[in-house]
Amino acid sequence: MPGLDRQLVEHKLPIKDGYLPVKQARRRMSMDTELKVKEEIERLLKAGFIRPAIYADWLANIVPVLKRKTGAVRICVDYRNLNEASPKDEYPMPMEDMLIDGAAHNQMLSFMDEFTLRYVPQKAVKGQAVADFLADHPGEEIENMDSLDIANANLLTRAHVCLNNPIYSIHLTPWKLYFDGSKTDKASGAGVVLEEPLGIRHCYSFQLDFQCTNNRAEYEALIIGLEMLVELGVQSVEILGDSMLVLKQIAGEYKCLNPSLAVYLVAARNLLTEFREATWEHIPREENFAANELAQVASGIQMPEDCVQRIIKIGRKSLPSILTRGMEI
Structure with a gap:
């Protein structure tokens, strides 16, 4: 901007390396629009807001836009090619796996992923080992029960209530x-x-x-x-x-x-x-x-009278x- 020291502030376009300046093709306008654009440019030049460019190859197309209410002309710059040439930086997120797994309550999984560990479950006991154990430790044999024994079985049993229920808390007597x-x-x-x-x-x-x-x-x-x-x-x-x-x-x-x-x-x-x-x-x-x-x-x-000692x-x-x-x- 005219009047500002470049040591104080300076605009810089982040153009990617290897991209050549693009010269936009001239766009034709109607006579009425061209006169209004010319008047607007002259007004900006007199105000000192703009000045002639010395690097015409870097210019972008100027697009006149008519205002709906007043019908005045507004000058806009076409930045589409500039956006294509501008780099879009990518910022890697460090430790993203740890953060995501930690939020999902998978701390152990994160720990194993970090050190590339693999969980090896314990091998199941082979069937032959179970058979050998039962052969060495035979159980007690129970005789078959007839219908009368089954009918009287309820007289010889005792119910155990709440043996398998978990104990959540214990109240201590103070x-x-x-x-x-x-x-x-x-x-x-x-x-x-x-x-x-x-x-x-x-x-x-x-x-x-x-x-x-x-x-x-x-x-x-x-x-x-x-x-x-x-x-x-x-x-x-x-x-x-x-x-x-x-x-x-x-x-x-x-x-x-x-x-x-x-x-x-x-x-x-x-x-x-x-x-x-x-x-x-x-x-x-x-x-x-x-x-x-x-x-x-x-x-x-x-001491009371009736109390001896x-x-x-x-x-x-x-x-x-x-x-x-x-x-x-």
Whole structure:
């Protein structure tokens, strides 16, 4: 284009090597069309949009096209011969077999194609080998049954149901964790009951030698029980307790606005990530009597008058559970 530096932009036609320039035959036009074409060319020359070509052999035919609405002449260039001479590049697609086979889930087939491997199936066992095996290992002979034996055969059989059905999944019975905390003027206590899938219970009672509220004692009992189950390698646990606040905060239904309880909540949730499956449920105090009794005993419950003797093993914890896990209140 006139006015543009060739170092800035330059058009180049991708002509194939070996092709000679083609000089188009002159096309005759009517007098009216020729005058309109001449006027259009002169207008473009005056505007500086075109200029005379110095390589006439490379010119393509100029085709005048009349506009349907206005009747004006539009000058078009015939590029048909140019398209025939222009190269059409082909770009090979690398690893097309691997991509296509991979999309069709044929990874093993792609692997064998790459290394030109051939699958050779195992040879079938010859009939003579089977005959020799049966001759060396004869089976038990069964006498022929008469009609009476066949009629009574249903009395001697037993149906086996679902022996051939596949087992898709196995549900493991979870361990049960009962927890409760207690706070009195003298001390605080935590009660933990671990119930195995077979129903065997293990009861633990802990007296807390540090100042804590009743809610903190509830969290202490929960964290102590979870730590025991983690040490035992338990993967599935069902948490049962009568503290609505603790269970709702664990489930995320209640917000924990107390900073001293927030660290306990974080510690409990971190322990829950150690289990493959963990569920929790709020139960009445009557159903949580074992953990409640253990917590009350640890915090200094008075013995009833009708109780002569009670032997309960009570452990002692001198530090909060969150301190042993590297957390601070």
